[in-house]
Amino acid sequence: MGKKHIFDDPRNVKRLLKIFFSFVIILLILDVLYIFLSKAHVIHRHINYKWEEFFGFYAFFGFVACVILVLVSKYILRPLVKRREDYYDN
Amino acid sequence: MTTNILPAFIFMIGSLLIPFFRGRAKSIYMMAIPVAGFLNLLYLPTGDHYLVNFAGLELVLLHVDRLNLLFGYIYHIISLITVIYILNFKNNVEYVAGFMYAGAALGVVFAGDFFSFFVFWEMLTIGSVMLIWARKTKSAQAAGYRYLLVHVFGGLVLFSGIVLHFNQTGSLELVKISLSGISSYLIFLGIGINCAWPILHPWLTDAYPESTIGGTVFLSAFTTKTAVYALARFFPGTEILIWIGVGMAAFPIFYAVIENDLRRVLAYSLINQVGFMVVGIGIGTQLSINGACAHAFNDVLFKGLLFMSMGAVMYRTGKIKATDLGGLYKSMPWTTLFCCVGAASISAFPLFSGFVSKSMVMAAAAKGSYLPGQASYVIVWLILLFASAGVFHHAGIKIPFFAFFGHDAGHRVKEAPKNMLIAMGIAAFLCIFIGVYPKPLYSILPFPVDYHPYTISHVLSQTELLFFSALAFTLLLLAGIYPSEIRALNLDADWIYRKLGKQIYRTLDKGLNPLNSFCESIVRGVTTGLALFFRxxxxxxxxxxxxxxxxxxxxxxxxxxxxxxxxxxxxxxxxxxxxxxxxxxxxxxxxxxxxxxxxxx
Amino acid sequence: MESKEYKKELMELKHDAVPGYKPVFLVLFTLGFSYMAYILSQPCF
Structure with a gap:
């Protein structure tokens, strides 16, 4: 194969994961900061619903929504609809 | 200076001359068609043109206003991009059919009366089915045939609706229609079939992935968006559209997670995106209709870009199933980059185009829920938020990850051809440009825009939503819970006519034919008996x-x-x-x- | 186009678990799910 590519090295994959996980944590910290600043009326916070005032509403919603999406697809939808590739052919 | 050439005719007549050109002249000529069309569009005065009296019908072949100009602009842009993309295919059928199809879409959008609207609507079907058949495989032929049958049926429904409407009102004028009476429901349903409403949708996920590499890019742009335009023209503020749209936004993402054919994943996410637009039209406020139109504009670009990147992968490797792909970032770095731009745009990352349009629909839904008696819009908002997270999950992560990263399938191929890269580059540039600087897009929307996407709360909340969706993907994958990619077929509503229909036929066949032969044997027995006796x-x-x-x-x-x-x-x-x-x-x-x-x- | 040793098409592409992540995921999901359930049970207006 010759050339080594960036993600052939498992250390690079680990590095990427580390960067990603730290980003996620930074976002949560920013969220806390944002709540404080808007409570102190330093910056205006535009919200549609009271739900959004909770810490990390969007973060947890995104996480839980995607997990539910995948679990439902895998354990409910797939067993119901999966057929062999030539299902319609005969 | 003003012009008044029919935009559809530039494309249609232009397409007929394509086979007469050769080599470089052909490429230049084909790129000149959408450019000429676009220039014509810039100088079209608003209002009605080409008032024709045909068989006692008052026809308006060209009606120009802000709503259809928006669709006209994006149709020209995507036509140019797609033509550049398919320059290396040297397939006249694809070229001519593509331009005919795009021209028909322009014809529908700029039609000023129901009759010409319908005529172009039917041409849309013909052009698109040619693009599917141009693939020339057995499965493409079959899928194209099913596609044709569904759309011919849809056309008939629309036609009967228009005839009844004309019968009642005596006018072919394109007006807002309220859902009451059978004619309005027929028109509604006829448009709905092209719009891929749930249960009426499987023509899309069935046929689009079977089309040619360039054909799918064409297809992704026109049919559904033209239907969105028609809904925005006839049925703005029709409440049931909200719930139809919510269904469209929600159900395809589940299919997209378990689908193995990456172009089919994109077809499902196409329905999901159109769902957002349909919700916007259903809400019917200025903000929501602006959002729906802006999102249609952006969707044509980023969905085209995603289909183009998958087409490039297919062109080089000959594979499109997730089980056969992976690790292509090593050999197709530019395609990878462009695909990621498309993925970021469809997921509505800040600074990418989806961010400035999808949120308009969401904001309109949230605003709507404060109106008295509309508290159920909260559910709409929640489901749309769920769909936003979900679309990132499958279109934003799954597509790039399984094609370009993930498990290395060992393809060592060349980068996509230059013309494909240029086409993808233009689309990617526009996605980022609109995302960073949405003002030009906002200025061509049907209503004046008072919406600011780049507030701190919007940027932070959207980034949180997307990063934690990505976190869910990462953890599910690393924990070994993420469903494996399996070569399989997933049943969808097309089962009704592909299997149930066959089954009914077979049951009738099995039930009625023995009865038939039984009767025959009785008649035969009696007559031969009599004959023997009298002999x-x-x-x-x-x-x-x-x-x-x-x-x-x-x-x-x-x-x-x-x-x-x-x-x-x-x-x-x-x-x-x-x-x-x-x-x-x-x-x-x-x-x-x-x-x-x-x-x- | 394609290198020789990859002629065979996979029927299934499994994603192997990396040890140690499953408990992390389960804890996070349980926490996140109960937290979301709590938030959404609150009034929104």
């Missing part, structure tokens, strides 16, 4: 009479058998001696005379 009836009758005489006369055993055989043969073969025959005849006549005599007496 030697005379001989048997005479034997019956004669044997009694012979027995009286004392014939027994062998001699009786011989006499019986001789008489049977003589009668059945007609070799009875003439004397006996005459005697029988005479005695018969005598018998008749005697009977007549006694009757008279």
């Amino acid at each position: 030697d009836a005379a001989a048997k009758l005479s034997l019956f009479v004669a044997v009694n005489f012979w027995l009286l006369a004392g014939y027994r055993d062998k001699r009786l058998e011989i006499k019986k055989n001789r008489l049977y043969n003589d009668i059945s073969q007609g070799t009875l001696s003439i004397g006996i025959a005459a005697a029988v005849a005479v005695s018969f006549i005598l018998l008749v005379l005697i009977i007549i005599y006694f009757k008279e007496a």
Whole structure:
């Protein structure tokens, strides 16, 4: 194969994961900061619903929504609809 | 300076001349068509043009206003991009069909009356089915045929609706229609089939992934978006559209997670994105309709870009299933980059185009829920938020990850051809440009825009949503829970006509055919029985009479058998001696005379 | 186009678990799910 590519090295994959996980944590910290600043009326916070005032509403919603999406697809939808590739052919 | 050439005609007549050009001139000519069309569009004055009286119908071939100009602009842009993309295919069928199809879409969008609207609507079907058949595989032929049947049916529904509408109102004017009466429902449903509403949708996920590499890019741009335009023109603020749209946004993402064919994943996410637009039209406020139109504009670009990147992968590797792909970032770095831009745009990352349009619909839904009696819009908002997270999950992560990263399938191919890279580059540039600087897009929306996407709360909340969706993907994958990619077929609503229809046919076949053959056997049995009986009836009758005489006369055993055989043969073969025959005849006549005599007496 | 040793098409592409992540995921999901359930049970207006 010759050339080594960036993600052939498992250390690079680990590095990427580390960067990603730290980003996620930074976002949560920013969220806390944002709540404080808007409570102190330093910056205006535009919200549609009271739900959004909770810490990390969007973060947890995104996480839980995607997990539910995948679990439902895998354990409910797939067993119901999966057929062999030539299902319609005969 | 003003012009008033029909935008559709530039494309349609232009397309007919394509086969006459060769080599470089052909490429230049094809790129010149959308450019010329775009220039024409810039100088089109708003209002009605080409008022034609045709068979007593008042036709308006060209109606120009802000709503259809928006669609006109994006159709020209995507036509140019797609044409650049398919320059290396050298397939006249694809070129001509592509331009015919795009021209038909322009015709629908700029039609000023129901009649011409319908005529172009039908042309849309013809152009698109040619693009599917141009793939020339068996499955593409079959899928194209199913596609054609569905759209011909949809066209008929629309047509009957228009005829009834004309019958009631006496006018072909394109007006807002309220859902009441059968004509409005027929028009609504006819448009809905092209819009891929749930249960009516499988033509899309069935046929788009079967089309040619360039054909799919064309297809992704026009049919559904034209239907969105039609809904925005006739049915803005129709409440049921909100719930239809919510269904469209929600259900395809589940299918997209387990689908193996990456172009089919994109087809499902296409329905999901159109769902957002349909919700926007259903809400019917200025903000929501602006959002729907802006999102249609952006979707044409980023969905086209995603289909183009998958097409490039397919062009180089010959594979499109997630099970056969992976690790392509090593050999196709530019395609990878462009695909990621498309993925970021469809997921509505800040600074990418989806961010500035999708949120308008969400904001409109949230605003709507504060109106008295509209608290159920909260559910709409929640489901749309769920769909936003979900779309990132499958279109934003799954597509790039399984094609370009993930498990290395070992393809060592060349980067996509230059023209494909240029086409993808233009689309990617526009996605980022609109995302960073949405003002030009906002200025061409149907209504004045008072919306600011780049507030701190919006940027932070959207980034949180997306990063934690990505976190869910990462953890599910690393924990080994993420569903494996399997070569399989996933049943969808097309099962109704692909399997159930067949099953019904087979049951009827199995139930009715035996009945048929049973009846036949009875009729046959009776007639053959009768025929057999009458064949030697005379001989048997005479034997019956004669044997009694012979027995009286004392014939027994062998001699009786011989006499019986001789008489049977003589009668059945007609070799009875003439004397006996005459005697029988005479005695018969005598018998008749005697009977007549006694009757008279 | 394609290198020789990869002619065979996979029927299934499994994603193997990296040890140690499953408990992390389960804890996070349980927490996240109960937290979301709590938030959404609150009034929104």
